[in-house]
Amino acid sequence: MALAPNHSTDMLIRKLDSIARLSDDERQAIERLPITVRPLVSGQDIVHEHDRSLQCCLLLDGWACRYQLLSEGKRQIFSFHIPGDIPDLQSLHLQVMDHSLCTLTPATVAFIPHAALRDLTAALPGIAATLWRDTLVDAAVFREWMTGMGRRSACEAIAHLFCELYVKLEAVGLAENHRYRLPVTQAELGDALGLSNVHVNRVLKELRDNKLITLHGGGLDILDWAKLSKLCGFDPTYLHLERQAA
Amino acid sequence: MALAPNHSTDMLIRKLDSIARLSDDERQAIERLPITVRPLVSGQDIVHEHDRSLQCCLLLDGWACRYQLLSEGKRQIFSFHIPGDIPDLQSLHLQVMDHSLCTLTPATVAFIPHAALRDLTAALPGIAATLWRDTLVDAAVFREWMTGMGRRSACEAIAHLFCELYVKLEAVGLAENHRYRLPVTQAELGDALGLSNVHVNRVLKELRDNKLITLHGGGLDILDWAKLSKLCGFDPTYLHLERQAA
DNA sequence: ATATGCGAATAACGTTTGTTATTGTAGCGT
DNA sequence: ACGCTACAATAACAAACGTTATTCGCATAT
Known part of the structure; x- marks a missing residue:
């Protein structure tokens, strides 16, 4: 018997389905993911540079951003994130964080253990490809921001x-x-x-x-x-x- | 019987092995990839913005860079690539190129069909994860370049x-x-x-x-x-x- | 009511960086 | 030997943007 769908898995399924159509198998596997939902206040770090993360987060509500602090109080923000985004999906394959992630507003966040995501992607290559694609779009946005800073x-x-x-x-x-x-x-x-x-x-x-x-x-x-x-x-x-x- | 190893598959195996240790199965699957090697002159486009690519390329020798042309002759270069890099690996999951790739020197390039890579990654999730990781490091370098342009x-x-x-x-x-x-x-x-x-x-x-x-x-x-x-x-x-x- | 703090608006001034132009140099083809 | 081209070096000037400081508005807390 499948678990009852809930808000977090719904959001994730909608997200992935918007990238590439999911099969029923894939949908059900996602619904079985062990997910923890937490409310966060504004300005709260979700993961921090140098952390070794054991989970990825799915932004259910609110905004977040990735950033890095430099010497002399300088800061570089790399991206803004909105509901449906998985801002630290890269931590699934890059062991140590090279930047931080924090909320810009009060937010609701769903946490998915790396172990579960690794099992999921190993068993269902279609889901792996879809998540991979999501990180590639991420990189494409980075490139566009580079153009903005360099040549606009x-x-x-x-x-x-x-x-x-x-x-x-x-x-x-x-x-x-x-x-x-x-x-x-x-x-x-x-x-x-x-x-x-x-x-x-x-x-x-x-x-x-x-x-x-x-x-x-x-x-x-x-x-x-x-x-x-x-x-x-x-x-x-x-x-x-x-x-x-x- | 496995095909005789050659320079291209050697380079690819060394590359992936430097990211995550390959199993014998994985190594052999890579050696069976159908690869075409081509010499290129300096300043030659390998793929161009708006292209729909059907293959990825592995840089065997020489340098390349990814770039985008803007209005008024402006140009933004996104990355420099050296032997061992797979500069357009993203085209495996992003159908249309949002930038171009060209050689900076005379170069030797190995082309691997998307179809073969898709089969490979579907059959061997470990290789998928390794290639995925490579694109994530790519994105990490983009972020660092953003910091450079924004705050240095x-x-x-x-x-x-x-x-x-x-x-x-x-x-x-x-x-x-x-x-x-x-x-x-x-x-x-x-x-x-x-x-x-x-x-x-x-x-x-x-x-x-x-x-x-x-x-x-x-x-x-x-x-x-x-x-x-x-x-x-x-x-x-x-x-x-x-x-x-x- | 008052204080506190954060973000927005604005001004004056300074500096890094861009623009345009000219010259030099090395390689390469004829 | 000659010209051609690409790249590097340098100068003079202009513009975009940064820095520092002050003020204002608004929300929240006391």
Whole structure:
């Protein structure tokens, strides 16, 4: 008898199914995963640089980010994560964390033991391929952020990030009408894009003055999607959103 | 009867064995892979953005890099690759290329059909995990480059890249005594690190003036490893070089 | 009511880095 | 020997962005 489905496995199945269609076998195997759900406060580390993790986490609710602290209080943020993401899936095959992961808002997180994931992926290569693919999309986003920091102006980089986040949120039903909640401070935006908080503020003012966005109280509204996405040369190919055949 | 080992499968076996110890079964399966070897000239595209690739390539000899062209002739280089690397392994699970791959020198490349790799990874989950891990290290290097572009000075970023390349080359026996061939122009360094070629030249002069390196004719010599690696805060953890248990 | 703290907004000033241009040098083909 | 090309070196100038500091608004706590 299969266990009753619950929120965590539902979320995971929906996630993987959005990457590549799951078979019934695969679905049932996921439903049997031993999962622990925990609520977390905002700003809490989930895993920390140098940790040797024994589990992966699935973000059920709230936002998180991966980051690294440098000398002189500098910080680099590598990614923002939204519900449905598995931000530390890489820890399944890289024993020691080379960065940290923390919540940006109060969050709900499901933990899945590495051992269970290893059994699952060894038994069902289709699931392994799907999870592998998820980490490859992750890397594709890293590359796009590199382009942003290396070869885009601050204004283009911020616009590009806003477009990226909209497309990702829209894909999981968390945004529509070019509007979404963005629980990220200007300092955090700067640490993600390699800018100072002051300059982020300047650029946001410019985007507002040009009637491209409104942004207040954590709510972002893209007033002119066509203009904003053209301004930064946004092309969603790198998000690899189309569902893949099995 | 197993096929006679050849240079390509040897290289691949050595590569994977350096990541996680291979079993005899796995070794033999790799030796049965259908591989095509081709010599390439310098500056030749191996795969191009928007391509749908049907094979992965293993770099047997020479250097390559992944890059993307932007508007106004701008270019972002995402990675440099050396013999033993599989620079487009991601194409196994991401149907359409979001960037290009080209040679930086005359090179020898082995091509492995996706179909064969898919069969191999479906039959032998250990190999799948090893290849997966390779792409995860790739992503870890992307993150480190993000840190370089976002939160390091031009001088630190260049120094960090020189340290990274030395450690990678040394690990595959292509460098020793803090010296190696670096077949990369100053413009290419700039496109990798988000700098102009002029500024790269300035920084190289500074590094030379400070007796940290010599660089001429494509040969780099790190004169003071301790000082150079300290200057940029180099910590090789992110390269995940230690061999993993199976 | 007051204090406290975090994030946003803004100003003045400094510096790293980009841009454009010119020159030098080495290799390579004819 | 000659020209061609790619790469490196250097200078002068401009611009984007960082730094430091102050103020404001707003929420939460006391």
